[in-house]
Amino acid sequence: MSSRHSRSSQATQLGASVPQQAWRKFHKVTPLSQGGVIWVVLAIVIFNIVMQMFEAGFGDALREIRRITITHLFIGLGALVALTAVVVFFSWIAWRYQSFAIVESGVHKRSGVIFKDHQHMRWDRIQTVEIEQKLFGRIFGFASVKVETAGTEPAMQLGLLTMEDAGNVRREILNGLANARAGIPIGAARGQHVTPEHVSPDQAATQAVYAAAQPAEQPGWQGAGPSPAGQAAPQIPVFDPDDLERDRQIFSLSTGRLIAASMLKVGFIFSVLSLAAIIALAIILDEGGFLFLILAFVSVLWAWAQSLFSEYGTKIFLSANGLRIRSGLTSLITRSIPPQRLHGVVIEQPMLWRRADWWKLDAVLAGEVDLDSDAQAGQARHVVPVGTRSEIVDVLWTMLPSAGTDNDAALLRDALDGTGTGKYFLSAPRRARWFDPITWKSRGVCLTPNVAVFRTGRFRRRVVIVWQDHTQSLRVSQGPIQRRFNLGAIKLDLVRTGVEAAQKNMEIADVERMMWVENNLTAQAREVGISESIEQWRKRVGV
Known part of the structure; x- marks a missing residue:
C-alpha cells in the first residue's frame, strides 16, 4: 500500500511540472469503446460453451437449447446491457481523469481517480510514433497514437482521437522530436514553422520532411485554420492513416497473392487433408457428430484467417523515421522500423x-x-x-x-x-x-x-x-x-x-x-x- 501511495505522490509531483493549460483530453467516445469489450468477451464465452455442448453430444445440446425460453433471453440481454452500462459509466469516470500533454520536457500522460499514474517520455528517449486503429476505430474513424522508446519502457497509448487529430498529434510529436535533435526550442513544434536560418545544413532535410507533412495554416492539433481568403477551409473526414502522410510507397501486397501464399503453406494443406480424411472416415463408418466436425473445420479456418487479417493490405513506405509498415484488416497497425x-x-x-x-x-x-x-x-x-x-x-x-x-x-x-x-x-x-x-x-x-x-x-x-x-x-x-x-x-x-x-x-x-x-x-x-x-x-x- 505504501509503495502504491509513493508512486501516486510521485505522479502528482511530476504532473505539477506541466502547465495546466497544456493538458488535453481524449475523445468522448473513449468510454464507449471500453464497453464494447464486454460484447467481445461474451462472444468468446458463448463460443466455448457451444463447443463444450457439442463435444458432449448433439442430442444433449438440443435438450439444453430447448430449455431456453424467451424470458431467459430477455433476462440475459438485460443483464448484459446493464453490465455494459456499468462498464461505460466507470470508464467515463476514468476518462475524465485521463489527459496528455506535449511540452518542452517531453510527452506526458496522466490517469487514475484515486491512485494517480503519470507516464513521461523525454524527447531523447522517443523512438517511434505510430497510429493504431482497432476494429471500432476503422468503422467510425478513430485511432490512437502509440509512442515507443528506445528502451524497454512500456509504450504510451494516446487515444481515442479522431483520425485527423491523431495525425496532427503524431506530426506534432515528430516535429518536436526533430526540433529537440536540432537543438531548437520544442515550442516551435506547436503551431510554428521552423525557419531555415534556425537549422543547420545537415538538419534542413529532416525539418523539410516534417514541414511538408504539415497542412497549410495549421495552428494546432485541433484542426486547420482559416484559408488565406478568410473563409473556413472545408473539413474532410479522415478515415485512412495514409491520407495524413506523404511518404513514398515501395511495396504493396495484393489480396490474391496473400490468399494463394497462405494456402500454399504445408501446415494449412495438412490441416485441410486431415479434416477431409476424418470426414471421409466418419461417412464410411456411418458415424454421427458431423456438426462437431464442421466446428473443427471452422477452428482450422479461423486460425488460418487470423494470419490473413494481420498481414492483409501490407504496405511499406519510406518515411523520415525509417521504414513505415502498415497492415491489418480488422485491426490496422502502422509501425516504423x-x-x-x-x-x-x-x-x-x-x-x-x-x-x-x-x-x-x-x-x-x-x-x-x-x-x-x-x-x-x-x-x-x-x-x-x-x-x-x-x-x-x-x-x-x-x-x-x-x-x-x-x-x-x-x-x-x-x-x-x-x-x-x-x-x-x-x-x-x-x-x-x-x-x-x-x-x-x-x-x-x-x-x-x-x-x-x-x-x-x-x-x-x-x-x-x-x-x-x-x-x-x-x-x-x-x-x-x-x-x-x-x-x-x-x-x-x-x-x-x-x-x-x-x-x-x-x-x-x-x-x-x-x-x-x-x-x-x-x-x-x-x-x-x-x-x-x-x-x-x-x-x-x-x-
Whole structure:
C-alpha cells in the first residue's frame, strides 16, 4: 500500500511540472469503446460453451437449447446491457481523469481517480510514433497514437482521437522530436514553422520532411485554420492513416497473392487433408457428430484467417523515421522500423512457394523478447509477408546499406539459390551427410566486414543476415558423436532478439577459424560503425 501511495505522490509531483493549460483530453467516445469489450468477451464465452455442448453430444445440446425460453433471453440481454452500462459509466469516470500533454520536457500522460499514474517520455528517449486503429476505430474513424522508446519502457497509448487529430498529434510529436535533435526550442513544434536560418545544413532535410507533412495554416492539433481568403477551409473526414502522410510507397501486397501464399503453406494443406480424411472416415463408418466436425473445420479456418487479417493490405513506405509498415484488416497497425533498431534480416522461402519464386522478409529487432506474446513479436518482425524476388531485394537494400563485398548482388544470389562451397560461402563437408542427409549441402556461412550470413534449407531456404557490429558473442559447440567426425557448430549471440543465427555440422577446423575471423571482424565493425544513423539512412534512400 505504501509503495502504491509513493508512486501516486510521485505522479502528482511530476504532473505539477506541466502547465495546466497544456493538458488535453481524449475523445468522448473513449468510454464507449471500453464497453464494447464486454460484447467481445461474451462472444468468446458463448463460443466455448457451444463447443463444450457439442463435444458432449448433439442430442444433449438440443435438450439444453430447448430449455431456453424467451424470458431467459430477455433476462440475459438485460443483464448484459446493464453490465455494459456499468462498464461505460466507470470508464467515463476514468476518462475524465485521463489527459496528455506535449511540452518542452517531453510527452506526458496522466490517469487514475484515486491512485494517480503519470507516464513521461523525454524527447531523447522517443523512438517511434505510430497510429493504431482497432476494429471500432476503422468503422467510425478513430485511432490512437502509440509512442515507443528506445528502451524497454512500456509504450504510451494516446487515444481515442479522431483520425485527423491523431495525425496532427503524431506530426506534432515528430516535429518536436526533430526540433529537440536540432537543438531548437520544442515550442516551435506547436503551431510554428521552423525557419531555415534556425537549422543547420545537415538538419534542413529532416525539418523539410516534417514541414511538408504539415497542412497549410495549421495552428494546432485541433484542426486547420482559416484559408488565406478568410473563409473556413472545408473539413474532410479522415478515415485512412495514409491520407495524413506523404511518404513514398515501395511495396504493396495484393489480396490474391496473400490468399494463394497462405494456402500454399504445408501446415494449412495438412490441416485441410486431415479434416477431409476424418470426414471421409466418419461417412464410411456411418458415424454421427458431423456438426462437431464442421466446428473443427471452422477452428482450422479461423486460425488460418487470423494470419490473413494481420498481414492483409501490407504496405511499406519510406518515411523520415525509417521504414513505415502498415497492415491489418480488422485491426490496422502502422509501425516504423528505424535503422538504429535493426540487427539483421531473415529471408525465407517455404517449399511450395518455390515455383512462384515467392519469399518473405523479416527484420531482426532488438527488444522482441520484451513483447507480451509470440504473436506480437511475429507481427513486429514481419516486413514483407510474401513478395517476389525483386520486391524482396528492393526492400532489403533499403534496410542493408552494403554487404561489404565487391559484388553484393552475387552474394545475395548465392545465399538464396546456392549450395556447397563457393566464392562467398563455406559449406559443410561431405561426411556431414550422416547427420543431415537432406540439407547438409545447402548449409553455408559467409563472413564479411559488414555482415555474417547463415544459409540453410534445401527445400525450405532460410537466410539469416546479421550486422557485424550487433553481434555480442560467439559460441562453438561439439557433441560426442560430432567429435568422432571432426564436426562442430557455431552460433552468434544477439541482444534480446527472437532469431537464432547458427550453423551446425561444419568442419571443426573451419569452425575454429571462423571464430577467430568473426571476433576480428566484429571488433573492426564496432570501431568503424556499420549500422546507419537516421540521418545517413535518409540521405541514402532519398527521404
